[in-house]
Amino acid sequence: MLVVGEIRTCLLHNTGPLPRAVVTQLLGLVPGQRVLTMERPIGRAVSPELTTGIDCRLATGSTAKARGIGTVHSRAVITGGLVLQGVATARLRRAEAGNRLAWSHYAGQPGVVEVTSAADAADLAEGYLGEVTPLATLDLGSVSEHLIGGVQMRPQLDHVTSVRSRPTRVRWVARFGDSATPRAVVRLDDEVLRTVELTVREDQIGLAVRFCEDFALHDWLLTTLGLVLEQAGRGRIGGRDSIDILSAAMERLLHLWMPGAHVDPAMRMLWDALEQRPGFSLQWNALVARIRDQIALQTLQALEHARRSNAEW
């Protein structure tokens, strides 16, 4: 019927980027299962898929009742040895039986939630996106969060962060269409929440998840850089000069900007559209230019200050 997901993106609790070998250890969450890694154009590692059982109400846009029984998938992704994502996904499929079956039925199709409801895909999609903080309905955000929490507590990390940032959430749905051309409606809901509504061909659903991960990563980078500039503008924070804050962000985040790098060509047109309007790279480049200017300006000021102090002597 449709696929729903939530991706939470945050900074790994570690001073600097971790090398590939450590990232692989960090994401080895299931014994005997491989961590998948890519080196080019940027390091990216993906944990084995975890599976969690659920049996709960599903939100609908209408008054139709819906119950979902099955399992959701979640995996942790680390990009550039530094940015951590918790990616929880559920494929909703209409149930054939009206009652709950033996658990082996659900365990045999990991990542699938069977839906008992009169509601259609559009109704379920509207309901899912509408329940931003679910109390009793499917809560994929918490599934992502638990995974992130687990990774952040691992002993391979030094639990120190050098860039102040805020985790962001991307809640998304993908409905199935016949066209080979994917469509996306992207919305910034508030400071941390973004919503993506996709229409893709059913066989492209895996590619769609990758697109959402890539979008979430870059949206987080943009949000974080904006935040860094804001902090630096307030002057000294926690004993750190604004120049330290800016340089730390430059050093750790700038090279991560590669929209569409890990996205299949079939989905890249979605990025092309986002680059046109609102222009993600346009904003990124502008922020980077501002940071460079500020660093340059402050360096000059510092030098000038030093020169004058010397002259007075």
Next chain:
Amino acid sequence: MHNDTVGAAIYSEATEHDQVRAVPLSHLSIEVGHFYMEDLLRGDDWIRGQFQRVAPWVAAATAAVDTGGAKPRVSTCLLMDDYFRNDTSPAAIMDRLVGIAAECDVRIDYVAREAGCCVADDVPLAELTAARLLPEPAPGTNGSRPPAHESGWLCNGERSGDLGSDQAMRSRRWRPPQEFGKRNHSIFLDVEMWKDADDKVNGEALPLRAWSCPFLASVWQLLRLGMLRHYGDAVAQPQQWQDDASWPDRWSELPAVIRLNKHASPFAAYRSMSILPRWYLPIEHAVGVILGHLGLDDAVTEQVVTRGAAEGLRVPRSVTERLSHVFIEGS
């Protein structure tokens, strides 16, 4: 000469995709016995009685196998319990056992050790399996909390509870257990999968995990169904036993799975059948519950289902639907 086309490049990284090795598969794996050391000490007549009762069912299972029209590939196997007790010697037992089976027209293609279901070739199979446990959610579970479960125990529903005493009634109130996937009425089962005991070695406490018989039997079924991998590689692969080789004095000196018949069909199969004395019924019920609560590697499931389809066979995705049993008389 100029080439008009724009240069094409295909780039990939070996670590980018998960590769899952395939294992050879028969149509059916028949377990012709599961022997405890105590059983073997009961004498030849007892062993003979077991094999005599098993023989007609092996023939029936072989005749009933669904092959999609191909020549049937059926292998037989025997499980020796050297995990709970290993103070006997293969040298004293194996030739005698194989001889009695042959007298009764029961062919034994493979012999496996139960301790091999715990660790085989340094791969901790029981641990790998335990890591795939997928506890069943109570109604109302929406993902907001990680699943709670009692370490070492697995059930197919909700445990009974003591609701405290009712002052007015002067009696204790009790909430009955519930099977989540029940049909009208519950058959609740709570299985002990392992027990962690602190073992003192040289005054130092070492955690020691004792796996239960149903848990190891679940690993055994997974091996027979070709469902376990270690970083994508096959595990506990059968090793050929030379006819003229002499059996060692210790079970641990044997591989986890031995092939006695060099013409045997593959050890693992699309489907498994176990022919066991009826007192194995509760163990196999527990095995069914354990197997039904595992989130197995989807790539492996996909591989087996796809290969079956290529042979014209419909292989269920759920492992519990690939098992069958015959319970025979026996004590």
